[in-house]
Amino acid sequence: MFTGLVIFFIFTLVSSSSTITTDQKSVLLLKLNGNITELDIDNPVPSLDNPLNPVVDGTGLMGILHNIEKAKNDPNIAGIVLHLQSIGAGFASLKELREALNDFKQSKKFVWAYGEYLSEGAYYLTSVANKIYLNPTGSLEFNGLSAQRTFYKGAFDKLDIKPEIFRVGTYKSAVEPYMTDKMSEASRRQTESYLNSIYDLYLKDIATSRKVSLARLTQASDSGLVQSPADALKYQLITKIGYYDELEAEVKQRLDLNENQKIKWVRLSKYREVETEWEKQQKKSNHRIAVIVADGEIRSGNGRDGIVGAAKIVKALRRARKSKSVKAIVLRVNSPGGSALASDIMWREIHLTRKVKPVIASMSDVAASGGYYIAMACDTIVAQPNTITGSIGIFSIYFNLAAFQKNKLGITNDYVNTGKFSALGDPSYPFTEADRQILQRSIERGYESFTSKAAKDRGMSLAELKSVASGRVWAGNEAKQNGLVDVLGSFNDALAIAAKKAKLSKKDYRLWFLPVEKPLIDKIKDNLGVSVKARQRMLKQELGELYPYLEILKKIKETPQVQARLPYDIVIK
Known part of the structure; x- marks a missing residue:
């Protein structure tokens, strides 16, 4: 009964909502500080967030790319401001976003950015902006990439769990964490190859955007020379050391607004609901x-x-x-x-x-x-x-648990088989x-x-x-x-x-x-319950650094052979 009333109330809200529009001289604010998936994760009724099932709007790469192009063709959008810190996206996704923002700049509109702490990935995206503000007490990570692996052989040895491994390929090292305590030479070689390739492109793209020599950036990164906002300014990674209100003041000047006028910020979650003339043409x-x-x-x-x-x-x-x-x-x-x-x-x-x-x-x-x-x-x-x-x-x-069950739990098993290989894989x-x-x-x-x-x-x-x-x-x-x-x-x-x-x-x-x-209606029902992603978020919060180990155990249980x-x-x- 209660669920029915809530859904009725939600439909009343949805049906009575007015069309969302943008005003002239609006600025699209992109706060991309969560995980970026391929498609949007929608909360069907953002104003009625379920505390047990928090949903982040506007995190889909496809949706962000579409809305940047929409903003480029929207006469009411004067520019974009990026407000980033740490961003949950791979470098290919970040390159897609960089290219979209570069294309947006072709419209002669501005792209500015502000950061307090900029991770390596967040800075890669930020570097495409015309102007970059870094908080005076903030930081910018610019020291190269690191690829980390975790090995479980020691834990399995202590638990008397024996992995049975079958593979083809010198570089097929997915099984290495279960059979050794460090990377094989082949695994290290391939990791060095693709990691350096990715970082070379990273530096080249930043050098082009910031109009800084590649050699200067490489030296700053390899030698760890960027340790403070002043260093970031010295090496031309940012435009200005300043607070967010100082960026706002400069945005006002750009838009010819006086001190008493407010900037018409439009968040991505709202802008997604705006249907522009350009978008209507796209649907014809x-x-x-x-x-x-x-x-x-x-x-x-x-x-x-x-x-x-x-x-x-x-x-x-x-x-x-x-x-x-x-x-x-x-x-x-x-x-x-x-x-x-x-x-x-x-x-x-x-x-x-x-x-x-x-x-x-x-x-x-x-x-x-x-x-x-x-x-x-x-x-x-x-x-x-x-x-x-x-x-x-x-x-x-395959994981042989016989010794673990006997030595650690006191459990033994006996079998009756009809053939030589009847228990294969048990x-x-x-x-x-x-x-x-x-x-x-x-x-x-x-x-x-x-x-x-x-x-x-x-x-x-x-x-x-x-x-x-x-x-x-x-x-x-x-x-x-x-x-x-x-x-x-x-x-x-x-x-x-x-x-x-x-x-x-x-x-x-x-x-x-x-x-x-x-x-x-199904989205609403899902939002009233606790989704898979919500459970993952709550477990992550509770377990902290132990969460990845839980994920490994789940994979062992769920993984096809x-x-x-x-x-x-x-x-x-």
């Missing part, structure tokens, strides 16, 4: 390019937040394929991979779809292993130079050498299947493909040099390629995002 075309977003780890089934469900993606592909109004498809991939089986199911459906209409892959921050598996099925692969991709290989891991049953041979052969067959399909899709010989496979991770520009990627570019570049293949002009199509979002996944969880900071 009957032709559509479907954008299918695969964001998260790959699993079978329908998936959930942060999980790419193969069944849901297959359904979206079929829907786009059968729709007469859809002329092309862009598959947006942001995934480290996951289930080899689920990846192959989607790969097959993409191949069926590209026989009917063009399918273009647009790689985001990560499109590796299973993420690469589904991208390679597309007509054309577009990646940013700092996208993390490749990792063509598979592995499987966590309490000891592996024999024959068991290991069966499982290793299975992984080798899976690797041959993956590499054979990749070679055919990329128009390479199997030997050529295997020379850049073996589980190795590449930065996007490295992948392009090795033939794993066709074009270095953005999501908009992928759209342009899709439109060209479908013989559509830029003004002759609109976007249709799939899978389609839930109906409003055969994996086409990135060699490890990459933490770049």
Whole structure:
């Protein structure tokens, strides 16, 4: 009864709300201090936030990019102010945002920024601004990138848990945390390669934006010379050391406002609800390019937040394929991979779809292993130079818990089997050498299947493909040099390629995002409960630094045995 009354009250509010508009000389305020996902995380009724289920509005990369372009074409928007600190996004996403803001500046409108603490990633985005304010007691991180790995072998040894590992590929190091206490030389070599590639691009982009020599920036970064706001000013990383009210005062001057007049700030969460004339024009075309977003780890089934469900993606592909109004498809991939089986199911459906209409892959921050598996099925692969991709290989891991149960818990197991291999894979049953041979052969067959399909899709010989496979991770520009990627570019570049293949002009199509979002009533019901993301946030808050270890245990429990996944969880900071 109570829920019904609340929903009735919500619908009354929604139906009675007036159309949101912007005034002249408005300034779009972008506070992007949370995690940036591929699509928006919507709170259907922002004014009635459920404290048990806090929802951050406007954090979807696709939505931010759209609204920056909308603001560029909105005569009421005079400029954009970035207010950043630490930002939860990969460097490919940040490059997409940089490019959108650079394009916005072509309209002769301003982009200014303010920061109190700017992380390496936040500064990468901030550096595109015409003017950058840094708080006098703030800080700016400019000391290079670090990729961290955590190893669990010592813990498993203490617990008497024995991992049984099967893999193909020198660089397929996802299993290393369970079998050693440090990086292998191959893993270290590949990490150094793509990390340096990403950071070289980082410095080059900043040098271009700030009009500072690359050599000067490299020296400042490598030698740790930026330790204070004064240092940041000295090396031309910022424009001015100042407080937020000083930036506001300068914005007023730019807008010809007097002291008593207020700046008409428009937050992204509100601006998303504004429908401009430019946006109305975008919706007029009957032709559509479907954008299918695969964001998260790959699993079978329908998936959930942060999980790419193969069944849901297959359904979206079929829907786009059968729709007469859809002329092309862009598959947006942001995934480290996951289930080899689920990846192959989607790969097959993409191949069926590209026989009917063009399918273009647009790689985001990560499109590796299973993420690469589904991208390679597309007509054309577009990646940013700092996208993390490749990792063509598979592995499987089983955990033998027999000693742990007996020695730590006092639990023993006994079996009656009908055949020699009946208990194969049971966590309490000891592996024999024959068991290991069966499982290793299975992984080798899976690797041959993956590499054979990749070679055919990329128009390479199997030997050529295997020379850049073996589980190795590449930065996007490295992948392009090795033939794993066709074009270095953005999501908009992928759209342009899709439109060209479908013989559509830029003004002759609109976007249709799939899978389609839930109906409003379902969103409201979800918001009244506690979502998966909300539970994760609460656990994170309670467990603090221990939270990543809980995630590892969950993965052990939920992970399918055969994996086409990135060699490890990459933490770049």
